[in-house]
Amino acid sequence: MKKGLGERMFEWCNALFLGLLSLVTLYPLWHEISISFSTAAGAMQGGLFFFPRGFTVDAYQSVLSSSFIWLAYRNSIIVAVVGTFLHVMFTATTAYALNKKGLPGAKVITILVIFTMIFSGGMIPTYLVVKSLGLTNTLWALMLPGMISAFNVIVMQSFMRTIPEEVEESATMDGANPLRIFFTIILPLCKPVIATIALWECVGLWNNFMQAVIYLNDKRLYTLPLLLKEIIAGQQLATDTGQFTTFSAESAIAATVIISIIPILAVYPFLQKYFMKGTMLGSVKS
16 A cells, blocks of 8 residues: 555654654763763863764773772672562562462552552661661662562562463462472563563662662772762772872763673663563553
8 A cells, every 4th residue: 555645754754753862862872982982181172072082992991900890890790680680589479479369468468569659668767777687888788678669569460460370270280389380380471571670670770879879888899880979079999009090080980881881781682572572561451
């Protein structure tokens, strides 16, 4: 069927708008890349530019030679990997249990879970709880508080309800216990929503700044957001020799930003297939 003039004009305008929107979205990242490869004089000039001014890799060499950047990388990876695993597992087990019709007090527990979406204990009470548990100045303080998100539990519940009950019934008749059913049947069927929640949690934990500021004082436990904050604040980024770099602060900040987002950019392509399925959850009802 031949498209009319109005339909073709709409497609052209739509493509132009999406192209401009993509350019506006990607330019800040490209701008940081350009600054990170610019000399001190070029980075200090400011303004809009698309290519490095006086190409140099001194910023990356200096930042990567710092012992703190590798400590921060290690801490961020530990928090992201371990935290994501714990968040996804506890979210899945909570959602699976609440979906059981015979669970005593399931409605009350569900209400309490949803209640946390509206009200929270606040910063000071939460800090006192974390301190009383001896979690301050530990990486656990970034992973355990808020380990179960009410929103994620609801999303996981909605997906699990699409799994026919006959699947579990047949497994039970074959002698499988609830734990085996959960780990060998339910979780594999929930790959799309698990990947979606895992990506949300991984990005959140990787970029977790506020909790790191509140609970971490030891520089050996600093994560990348905290290290970046120190660089932006103008504090020294000590290298193994104890000296600070000679390039501009803008180049150091940009290089640290680019280095810190590489893991997330590397993980996303592997989860994209499941992520797209997970985000479409509930959009089409069979």
